[in-house]
Amino acid sequence: xxxxxxxxxxxxxxxxxxxxxxxxxxxxxxxxxxxxxxxxxxxxxxxxxxxxxxxxxxxxxxxxxxxxxxxxxxxxxxxxxxxxxxxxxxxxxxxxxxxxxxxxxxxxxxxxxxxxxxxxxxxxxxxxxxxxxxxxxxxxxxxxxxxxxxxxxxxxxxxxxxxxxxxxxxxxxxxxxxxxxxxxxxxxxxxxxxxxxxxxxxxxxxxxxxxxxxxxxxxxxxxxxxxxxxxxxxxxxxxxxxxxxxxxxxxxxxxxxxxxxxxxxxxxxxxxxxxxxxxxxxxxxxxxxxxxxxxxxxxxxxxxxxxxxxxxxxxxxxxxxxxxxxxxxxxxxxxxxxxxxxxxxxxxxxxxxxxxxxxxxxxxxxxxxxxxxxxxxxxxxxxxxxxxxxxxxxxxxxxxxxxxxxxxxxxxxxxxxxxxxxx
Numbered sequence: 327x328x329x330x331x332x333x334x335x336x337x338x339x340x341x342x343x344x345x346x347x348x349x350x351x352x353x354x355x356x357x358x359x360x361x362x363x364x365x366x367x368x369x370x371x372x373x374x375x376x377x378x379x380x381x382x383x384x385x386x387x388x389x390x391x392x393x394x395x396x397x398x399x400x401x402x403x404x405x406x407x408x409x410x411x412x413x414x415x416x417x418x419x420x421x422x423x424x425x426x427x428x429x430x431x432x433x434x435x436x437x438x439x440x441x442x443x444x445x446x447x448x449x450x451x452x453x454x455x456x457x458x459x460x461x462x463x464x465x466x467x468x469x470x471x472x473x474x475x476x477x478x479x480x481x482x483x484x485x486x487x488x489x490x491x492x493x494x495x496x497x498x499x500x501x502x503x504x505x506x507x508x509x510x511x512x513x514x515x516x517x518x519x520x521x522x523x524x525x526x527x528x529x530x531x532x533x534x535x536x537x538x539x540x541x542x543x544x545x546x547x548x549x550x551x552x553x554x555x556x557x558x559x560x561x562x563x564x565x566x567x568x569x570x571x572x573x574x575x576x577x578x579x580x581x582x583x584x585x586x587x588x589x590x591x592x593x594x595x596x597x598x599x600x601x602x603x604x605x606x607x608x609x610x611x612x613x614x615x616x617x618x619x620x621x622x623x624x625x626x627x628x629x630x631x632x633x634x635x636x637x638x639x640x641x642x643x644x645x646x647x648x649x650x651x652x653x654x655x656x657x658x659x660x661x662x663x664x665x666x667x668x669x670x671x672x673x674x675x676x677x678x679x680x681x682x683x684x685x686x687x688x689x690x691x692x693x694x695x696x697x698x699x700x701x702x703x704x705x706x707x708x709x710x711x712x713x714x715x716x717x718x719x720x721x722x723x724x725x726x727x728x729x730x731x732x733x734x735x736x737x738x739x740x741x742x743x744x745x746x747x748x749x
Contacts (some may be wrong), residue, residue, distance in 0.1 A: 328471075328491045333361040336470055337368025339493065340436060347428070347462045348376040349439035350383045351557070351587035352595065353455030355472035357497040358438055362390055369394045375432065377424060377458050378402050379557075379589070380650050381534075382504045388413040399424050400651035401642075409648055418695070421556060421654035425609040428461040437466035440501070441486070441494075442479035449485035452606070453477045454501070454598045456484050457556060457586035460608040468492045477501055478599020482582070483606035504589045506560065507536035509543070515709035516673050517544040520627060523671060523705055523712060524548060527575040529621045531555040531658045532562075533628040534589050537673045541627055545570060552576045554621065556612050556654050557589040558604075563597050578620050579605055586612050613654045618661025619668075626658035626670040630697070634689045635724045635743050637700035637715050639672055646693025659702045669704050669714075676708040676732040686731035688742035706730065 336358050340346060349355065362369055369391035378385030378400050386405035387396040396414040398405060408414045419427060428434070439459050444450040452459055454477070463469060463486055471491050475498040509517075517540030524530070524545060529552030532538045542561025545551065552573040553562060565571040566583060573581045582605040588598045598604055611617055618624055630641045642650045662668040674685050686708070690696060704716045706727060713726040724743040728736050 328488060328494050331493050331495055333357050333495050333497070336438070336493070336495070337362055337366065339468065339470065340368060340372055342371025344435035345373045345375060345433060347434050347437040347466065348374055348387065349437070349455065349459050350376055350378045350385070351455040351457055352477070352501050353439045353453060353459060353587075354383050354502050355438050355440045356502065357474075357495065357499060358470065358472050367391065373397065375428070375434070378405070379504070382502055382589070386414070400653070401648040406647065406649060416648055418652050420613075420652055420657050421609050422613040422615075422657045425458060425461045425613070428458060434462045434465060435467040436470060437462045437468075438470045439472070440477055441471040441473050442477040443473055443475060444488060445479065448489070449487050450491065451479035452484045452486060454480060454483075454595055454606065455587040456606040457609050457612075460484050461610070463490065470494070472497055474499060474501065478595060480599050480604060480606055481602065482604060484608060500592065501595050503591050503595065504534070506591065507539050509536055509540050512675050512709040513537050513540040514544075516675070516707055517541045519707045519709070519712045520671055520673055521545055521548075523669070523707075524625055525623070526550055528552065528623045528625045529554055529573075529576055531624070531626045531662075532559070533655075534559065535629050537629045537675070538627060541673065550575050552621065554579070554584040554612060554618070554624070556586045556609065558583065558585040558594070558598065560590045560594050563594055566601070566603060573603070575623075576621055578617065584612060609654070613657040615657065615661045615664060618658070619664035621665055623667040624662045624665035625668065626662040628655050628658065628672060630672050630674040630685075632685045632687050632690060632694070633672065633674065633706055633727065634687050635727055635739065635746060636689070636720075637703040637706075637723055637727070638690055638696045639698035639703060640690050640694045641697040643694040645691065652697055656698050656702060659698060659704070663702070663704070670702075671705045671707055672698070672703060673707040676710055676730065681732065681734075684731055684735035684739070686727055686735070686739065688739060688746060
């Protein structure tokens with residue numbers, strides 16, 4: 327039976343030595359986190375585990391107490407310094423592997439998440455943020471729910487049996503949102519080039535940020551698109567409402583827009599809570615290669631920070647510093663490669679720092695990790711065009727990448743390319 331408590335009572339339920347899972351995305355329990363951040367020793371000796379969304383969730387749980395520890399799989403603007411200092415343990419894992427680790431590789435003593443109000447049945451919906459929570463809810467020692475009157479309860483989402491909800495607090499506060507990106511001319515050009523690679527009936531996975539938003543905005547002339555991704559943005563809603571995204575060509579989840587969470591404003595969240603075409607699924611479904619390969623013409627679309635002349639992709643580090651995480655990038659690329667007619671697109675601006683730095687580079691910057699291997703890469707897109715490099719030999723691949731670099735860097739890249747491959 328669920329026991330109703332106050333947010334300030336949660337600290338008393340947590341004991342030193344516990345591992346505590348904190349849900350991210352729209353399920354982040356902000357009322358409880360606000361209480362845990364108050365002065366005191368309630369978080370002493372705890373280890374917090376989370377999968378925060380950069381730009382949406384904070385994720386700096388090491389700040390809750392000098393003796394608190396934390397494990398994360400994403401660096402965020404709020405926790406990057408703590409990750410760099412080693413106060414937070416950063417574990418580089420793909421999305422699907424994170425789910426497996428939470429489900430099978432880690433004991434979870436307590437799980438804290440935001441939930442919508444329960445209906446008349448014996449279970450409560452996980453709301454519009456169902457990505458990783460199912461991995462821990464079946465095994466957590468105690469489950470604490472922040473029941474938010476503003477959290478929608480979509481009809482097609484995983485549920486938590488009320489018998490498993492040990493403690494609950496009531497709150498009424500806005501669900502975590504994600505700021506919309508501003509689209510510049512370069513992003514729109516990239517969106518146009520990427521849209522040329524997408525056909526009627528394709529099923530899309532798309533990342534977050536200005537370039538993915540620009541690509542979605544460029545798909546208004548496509549028909550019967552499908553969607554399966556970790557998150558949905560406002561552009562998905564626009565395509566669904568305009569009739570461009572029907573999902574009717576999908577072999578599985580036909581007619582459904584499949585996602586794990588929302589990534590947008592309050593209007594998107596409200597729509598996601600009532601749209602019958604949405605199906606919320608955990609990462610074990612959205613990012614599983616065995617699922618993705620069953621969907622014909624699956625197109626994975628993600629952004630990057632730099633691509634080198636071998637085709638290696640860095641999507642998570644700058645200057646040797648972790649600024650985000652590996653995420654589901656490679657899960658989706660590999661799923662697309664196994665899909666009949668599938669393909670993957672890596673989209674990025676050709677330059678950074680006002681045009682002073684090329685993002686097509688001879689080799690990845692020292693200290694930066696490789697997010698996607700050269701053997702995984704298919705299409706690369708910048709504002710200067712697109713190139714498919716998957717089956718190109720090394721010299722042709724190098725030239726193809728230079729062709730879509732910014733013009734002012736092409737001669738130097740050719741010189742650098744010859745030095746890398748003198749033969």
